[in-house]
Amino acid sequence: MATVTTVQGNLTLSLAADVDRLDRHGYLFGQKLAASMSPLLHSVVYRELGLNWEQIRLDSADMDLFLRLIRHPKFYGASVTMPNKVSIIPHLDELTDECRDVGACNTLFVRDLPDGRRLFCGANTDVIGVRESFIQNVPATAAASVYENRPALVIGGGGAARSAVYALRKWLKATDIYLVNRDKSEVDAVIAECTERGYGKGLVHVSSVEQAEQLEGPGAIVACVPDFPPKTEAEKLARRITEVLLRKERKGAMLEMCYNPSPYTELGALAEAEGWQVILGTEALIWQGIEQDKYWTGRQASELPVKQINEGIAARLAQVSRS
Structure with missing residues (x-):
């Protein structure tokens, strides 16, 4: 290459x-x-x-x-x-x-x-990657019960979090969107920017375990943080808040955006253990990449080799896992 x-x-x-x-x-x-x-x-x-x-x-x-x-x-x-x-x-x-x-x-x-x-x-196309990760992995007949017209949760405060908020609001029919992050100033910036651009309604900073315990459980979760154990007090608090929301009785689907060095993350394992459907971050990679090639080649998604792309990414993941 x-x-x-x-x-x-x-x-x-x-x-x-x-x-x-x-x-x-x-x-x-x-x-x-x-x-x-x-x-x-x-x-x-x-x-x-x-x-x-x-x-x-x-x-x-x-x-x-x-x-x-x-x-x-x-x-x-x-x-x-x-x-x-x-x-x-x-x-x-x-x-x-x-x-x-x-x-x-x-x-x-x-x-x-x-x-x-x-x-x-x-x-x-990051926003398309988020959207399609849910649409392609949650059957259309189940979307209404899994994530539509329910609150959503975004974990993180960077650029990926903004893309997640946009996709959840524009296409996935989220009501309120909970934001959980170690840094309040980053959350404030996300809320301010999304509001300024017209899709910030219903953003809720969840800043304590007590607040999380009182909230309705989310249907869609997008995790936009690196895969490392929480170390600082702020990171530990964000993880405890996330765990409270994961333990809500009604479950849904979580997109774990992190796939480097592996898409099998600690947070994904926690969600799976609590009964959530976990969608790997490589799904977002694949669908945003397909959208890119629509721009570059002029082809529609139906004309692009989706099956072969999935096989190629799976083979690389298997290689990474072995190493």
Whole structure:
């Protein structure tokens, strides 16, 4: 897999010949990309469609470099990850509604105009990943009892939490949305930003065990925190609050967004032990990636190799588990 890195301000291309041999190329633009399954996912799509395309890891936060690279005529688009999801937005010509409302871009695609100009457009497919994780894994006949018209819970306070709130509010028919996080200021920021963008109604910061005990149990949970045991008092409190909500009599489905280094997390195990349906974070990865390839290839989801993508990700997970 080709990789682009920056070293002391100079551009170093590993396997640079690959760009020349490819018909089209894109990037995974961010940092700490070694464990990302994004290039694997898209390589399955391109192989199955017979496309001589590749997504190249660009391990960098150098925006000027990235903006130069995307001018290449063979560039088809990019996955944008931390820490570049917000900083890329001012440099884009157009944003989708989801990208504008969430305030973060994880997908860059190109729109070619009849006069030969190319517009660089931003989308947010993370929200689609959250939505489809529930829709594809909870039968439609059960959705009304599992999560629709029930409160929801989002654990965390970062960009993924904002995407989760958006999807729960826009498509999954959540009523109130509980927010549990170790840092109150992060929760305040989520509430303020979501409210400003029009989807902050019914957000409730659950800050104590006593408060959690009085609440109606959630139907959908989206966990957006790393998989490590709570250490600080704030982290331990957030875990106790989460456990109270997991123990509510009426259960539902939990999407565990964390899949690195493994999608089988401590929090997921706790939920499963309490009787919840646990949806692995690789599901969100797969469905947001499929949405990206709809932008890049112009194909519909029904034309993309979903079965082969699932098989490829499962094989990689098995490899990671063995190691």
